[in-house]
Amino acid sequence: MSDEELLEAVRARLGAAGAASEAAIARALEEAARERGRVLGSAAAGAMVRSVRDAMLGAGPLQALLDDRAVTDVLVNGPREVWVERGGRLSRTDVDLGTPADVRALAVRLAAAGGARLDDAEPAVDARLPDGTRLHAVLPPIADGGTLISLRAVRAAAFTLEALVECGTLAPPLASVVRTLVLRRANVLVCGATGAGKTTLLAAMLAVVPSDERIVLIEEAGELRSGHPHLVRMVARRANVDGAGRVELGDLVRHAMRMRPDRIVLGECRGAEVGDVMTALNTGHDGGCATLHANAAADVPARLEALGALAGLSRAAVHAQAASAFDAVLHMRRARGLRYLAEVGVVRRTTGGLEVATALSADAGGATVRGTAWPELARRWGLAVERTVGVA
Incomplete structure (x- = not known):
């Protein structure tokens, strides 16, 4: 046999x-x-x-790839088109998943393992597997040419700010600034593109929070790992097959305010919950954090306006709320396989509305330059930066 x-x-x-x-x-x-x-x-x-x-x-023939600690993403474009990302770079593997029907069956099974439905009536899914891996899958004919599967590995070990300095994600002067913002309870918005390292930076920031403070973390999928000893997590829930049981991120933000939080943290702000987050941070809950998809720190006001519109907020209301809710913006960038903190900005009102002005910027090599908003940031939070930092 x-x-x-x-x-x-x-x-x-x-x-x-x-x-x-x-x-x-x-x-x-x-x-x-x-x-x-x-x-x-x-x-x-x-x-x-x-x-x-x-x-x-697990993920069947893909599990060995996910078990590789250097792999962050596994992407399936077809039975013999399996790609992985290591060190910020994509490479093709020799994994053979069989037939298109086998790939579809794998996607359906993974979706079921994540408590989600994937079939002709629901041809796309975004779910979290039992081990925390993020799953996104799309079936034909929505996926032209065959089933598409995207898996993002979630690693149990959390980075510290020191570790991020060692791997080049944080320039040493910026690490000092980030630490001070956390300890002095600034409300911080971490922005960047998908895969730029927002969650990694946020996890390292939460590890800096004093151990006698209670953090209430709200996520769409429980992927953030932090070494903080008093962190409690709530995860949003999609509706069941009958369309019932859905719990939105905004609902969880409101619940968090009643849980005696020292800090409220939203893993990803992507919809109408932005209104609830700004409300929470404007009602005495300082030291909070959230992440946001944005191309640059300067684009944050436009993103907040767009999300605020989903919450029924006018442009003027978003500007007034955001200027009071957020103290600083940390923009993550991804270039040439490296994820790094590229900019520290200050959120402020102007005659034209809302802006994020640059206080510090850094390139992929770690060279750091002060921007026009540096005096404002330094004065408010008692910051100091090494003399090696240049002036723009």
């Missing part, structure tokens, strides 16, 4: 029993091998258990 036939027997046994824990897999493997007169060594049995586990609990 071949290994593949034995694996199929194990899968069939587990399917009939309705169990798929690792212990159940090991028992099913032992029973199936004994029934067929096979004796498995510990190494062979361990490899088969892992194979069945990956197929039933």
